[in-house]
Structures are given as C-alpha cells and as structure tokens.
Amino acid sequence: MPKKLKPSPSVVVGIDIGGTGTKGGIVDLTKGKLIGDRVRFDTPAPATPERVAQTVAKIMDELASRPECPSPDVPVGAAFPAIIQRGIARSASNIDKSWIDTDVDALFTKRLERSVHVINDADAAGLAESRYGAGKDVDGTVLMITLGTGIGSAFIHNGLLIPNAELGHLELDGHVAETQASAVARERLGLGWEEYSKRLQRYLSHVEFLFSPELFVVGGGISKRSDEFLPRLKLRTRIVPARLKNHAGIVGAALQASHGD
Missing domain, CATH: 3.30.420.40 (ATPase, nucleotide binding domain)
Structure with missing residues (x-):
C-alpha cells in the first residue's frame, strides 16, 4: 500500500x-x-x-x-x-x-x-479564483460572478473576501436580476446569445457603476461558452472567464x- x-x-x-x-x-x-x-x-x-x-x-x-x-x-x-x-x-x-x-x-x-x-x-469560488486563477495578483476589487440557476457573486478586495455579497438579488428594471440574466433564465426564456448578452450587459453595467471593480471573473457552467457572450459585452472593466471551472x-x-x- x-x-x-x-x-x-x-x-x-x-x-x-x-x-x-x-x-x-x-x-x-x-x-x-x-x-x-x-x-x-x-x-x-x-x-x-x-x-x-x-x-x-x-x-x-x-x-x-x-x-x-x-x-x-x-x-x-x-x-x-x-x-x-x-x-x-x-x-x-x-x-x-x-x-x-x-x-x-x-x-x-x-x-x-x-x-x-x-x-x-x-x-468559495471567488476565493479560489483570486488565489490561484483569473484573479491572482490583481490589486483592488475583483468581482466573481457565477451564472447558473441564479447569479452568485463574490467580492474580493486586495485578496480579502467580503462575504455574502448577494449581487444576483439586485433589482434591475423592476426584476430581481438573476431571474432575467442567469444561465437558467436564458434557457427558460429561450434567448439566443445576442439577446442574452444584452441582458447581461445591462446587469454588469449596473454592477460596474456601483462597485467600480478592477476585474470581473465569470464562472458557472455557462463560462465554457464564454466566447459566445463575453466578446459582445462593452464594459469599462476587464472581464474574463474563470480558470478553475468545476x-x-x-x-x-x-x-x-x-x-x-
């Protein structure tokens, strides 16, 4: 043995x-x-x-x-x-x-x-990405956004976690954001990538305005298809897919x- x-x-x-x-x-x-x-x-x-x-x-x-x-x-x-x-x-x-x-x-x-x-x-995902993945060695605020059943989020500032930042529950255009812009919402509403990207743009622009991060890291299963929607987004903040995945x-x-x- x-x-x-x-x-x-x-x-x-x-x-x-x-x-x-x-x-x-x-x-x-x-x-x-x-x-x-x-x-x-x-x-x-x-x-x-x-x-x-x-x-x-x-x-x-x-x-x-x-x-x-x-x-x-x-x-x-x-x-x-x-x-x-x-x-x-x-x-x-x-x-x-x-x-x-x-x-x-x-x-x-x-x-x-x-x-x-x-x-x-x-x-947990945000901590891992900030230590070992896409957010490693990034000064300032890194926002991890996970797109899945809902929208999860992690707020990391200079490597330290500010826990329980429930940014998927922000109200946007009269709706809870995750009901309109999560990966499951895309499937439920039958949205193509162009239309889904517009919804994600609206959400991320709002988050960007509120917190002015240095970096967005996008996780969740849909991040495997990030080439379908990330290039369509127009943000001031750099945005990249998560590296550690599952x-x-x-x-x-x-x-x-x-x-x-």
Whole structure:
C-alpha cells in the first residue's frame, strides 16, 4: 500500500454542495489543485439537512479511505448555496427551506466527526479564483460572478473576501436580476446569445457603476461558452472567464477551512 502522507495544513478536504450535485476532493493548497479524482453524488431531493449531511458523509468516507487524506484533526471546508453567517444558513434560494437558521457548521461537524467550516458557494469560488486563477495578483476589487440557476457573486478586495455579497438579488428594471440574466433564465426564456448578452450587459453595467471593480471573473457552467457572450459585452472593466471551472468551489472551501474561519 502507498505510504499515508503526514497530515499537513496545506492538504485539506473541500466539499462543494450544489443544487443538483455534491462534489468533494482532497486539495493541495500549495498548488490549488486536487490530489486524485473528485467524488460526486447527486444532491438528494428534497435537499433537507439530514439527507444532505448523509451525502456529505458518503463523500468524506470515500476520501478518508485514500492515503492522501489528511487526519481527522485537519478541518474540512464545505461550500454551500446559502448566505452563511458564523456557520449558520440565513437563506435557501436553491435548496430546501428547512436549512434557514440551521447551524451548518455544527451539523456537518457532528456528522463527520471532524471540524467543518462552511462558506457560501460563490464566495468559495471567488476565493479560489483570486488565489490561484483569473484573479491572482490583481490589486483592488475583483468581482466573481457565477451564472447558473441564479447569479452568485463574490467580492474580493486586495485578496480579502467580503462575504455574502448577494449581487444576483439586485433589482434591475423592476426584476430581481438573476431571474432575467442567469444561465437558467436564458434557457427558460429561450434567448439566443445576442439577446442574452444584452441582458447581461445591462446587469454588469449596473454592477460596474456601483462597485467600480478592477476585474470581473465569470464562472458557472455557462463560462465554457464564454466566447459566445463575453466578446459582445462593452464594459469599462476587464472581464474574463474563470480558470478553475468545476473545481473552484472545492478548492475555495478547502482554502477557507485552512484559515480556520
């Protein structure tokens, strides 16, 4: 058998809980990359606290069987689709409403028998991109915008996260922005790339006016098609696709856990 690596704060488990899938991996934080393959299970429906905790435990059991996995005294990071305040979920836009006011840190810590630190999923992706990806070494404000079921956002200033910036919930033209400009909204409304780009332009121009970022980083599954819409946008701010793609949430969650926050 391969020799088990000694526990190190630079090797941390990250778990990314999404509306449809829950993924986890062992992260080398010196490189911002996964060690070995990620593990994925469908997110249960309904995604209640107990059922999601069981899925997270299945992922942890699989990762714990690997020689690279850090020992139980190393914290685990978990990216979660909700406003997270001191480990407690304060919203539930794309997950079961029973999560609201649940102490997610405590629930997962008890279930895994390991210390768990939870972070908003877009914040996790933003942290990863600012440390290892498209936002690395950028001074000033970097805004990570994730286009998926809704619009997630992360606000990074000089490498520091300002958590829970729910910019997808800005009101725009009488609507919540994410209902009009998310990737799912494009599909629901049957928009071609030109029409969708106009909606995204309106939204991003508004965000640009409010916060004057140095850089926009666009993530989410639709970022794979960024060549269809980014060249159509006319912004003062540079805008680029995310680099870490599907691993950003896992890596960012692990990074947050390594800080003990």
